[in-house]
Amino acid sequence: MTVVIKVGGARAVDPAGALADVASLVETEDVVVTHGGSTAVDETLERLGMEPEYVETPSGVVGRFTDEETIDVFKMVLPGLVNTDMVAQLQGEGVDAVGLSGVDGKLLHGPRKSAVRVLADGKRKIRRGDHSGSIEAVNTGVLESLLGAGYTPVVSPPMAGADDGEITPVNTDADRSGAVIAGELDATLVLLTDVPGICADPEDESTLIGSVVTAADWNRLEDAAEGFMNRKVMAIEEALAGGAERAIVADANADSPVERALDGGGTHVQPSALGEEV
Numbered sequence: 001m002t003v004v005i006k007v008g009g010a011r012a013v014d015p016a017g018a019l020a021d022v023a024s025l026v027e028t029e030d031v032v033v034t035h036g037g038s039t040a041v042d043e044t045l046e047r048l049g050m051e052p053e054y055v056e057t058p059s060g061v062v063g064r065f066t067d068e069e070t071i072d073v074f075k076m077v078l079p080g081l082v083n084t085d086m087v088a089q090l091q092g093e094g095v096d097a098v099g100l101s102g103v104d105g106k107l108l109h110g111p112r113k114s115a116v117r118v119l120a121d122g123k124r125k126i127r128r129g130d131h132s133g134s135i136e137a138v139n140t141g142v143l144e145s146l147l148g149a150g151y152t153p154v155v156s157p158p159m160a161g162a163d164d165g166e167i168t169p170v171n172t173d174a175d176r177s178g179a180v181i182a183g184e185l186d187a188t189l190v191l192l193t194d195v196p197g198i199c200a201d202p203e204d205e206s207t208l209i210g211s212v213v214t215a216a217d218w219n220r221l222e223d224a225a226e227g228f229m230n231r232k233v234m235a236i237e238e239a240l241a242g243g244a245e246r247a248i249v250a251d252a253n254a255d256s257p258v259e260r261a262l263d264g265g266g267t268h269v270q271p272s273a274l275g276e277e278v
Contacts, residue, residue, distance in 0.1 A: 004031075005034070017257050021256055023093035024098070030147045033084060034181065041074060045070065051064045055119075063231065098151045107160070109139070111133060113132050139260070144147050155181065159177070178191065179239035180236065180238060182242070183239045189248065190262070197250055199224060210266075214273060219267055221267070247270070
């Protein structure tokens with residue numbers, strides 16, 4: 001079994017438990033770690049006197065608008081600060097970890113999106129000047145070579161964005177980065193975040209949706225997702241449609257979070273949920 005673990009970058013997420021679990025898991029499984037770093041990026045922007053900007057798409061998905069200055073901060077913080085620290089922590093746990101960005105070897109590759117549709121003041125508008133991209137290809141050869149040699153890849157944005165025949169680093173969603181990698185590797189995707197999973201009522205953890213097997217279950221999941229959780233649902237769909245074995249959303253701060261997730265904790269989505277029209 002191959003496991004792709006995405007460690008969330010929210011302020012409330014402590015990655016220590018997940019990284020300790022990776023140390024145990026790599027003894028028997030191939031593991032790829034992916035991560036975001038939204039909090040670290042926002043904090044760096046604020047120290048530089050810049051205001052982080054988030055926008056909402058017409059479909060209700062919330063995401064970051066990445067202008068030219070912001071992508072420079074991304075390049076500095078994600079592969080530089082967050083990825084390096086995570087690799088060092090894994091090495092401290094005895095894991096032969098290797099840090100990569102999506103640009104390395106064109107690991108994550110696709111077109112740059114310079115304009116995005118947003119919802120502002122109740123109106124649909126076009127925002128230009130964005131530095132983000134949609135992943136259309138994964139260089140699995142890079143990952144398979146590292147895994148075959150006993151290394152654990154740790155992958156972060158940015159991705160390699162194609163822009164008028166040139167390659168430029170652009171932002172891409174970390175959940176969906178993990179999703180496309182999991183799909184290409186036929187892996188189990190584990191999305192670790194700061195909540196127990198996806199709940200029917202986001203304010204009530206007792207309404208956790210534990211198992212998603214049918215199209216009806218999937219519709220219930222989509223209805224329950226709000227705000228940033230919408231992106232996780234999109235990532236799950238992309239992973240399963242791409243060939244992932246299953247997808248899990250679970251609590252990064254639980255005891256042994258990866259082990260607990262693989263043993264049934266959190267929200268588990270099976271490919272059969274997409275087997276019917278959803």
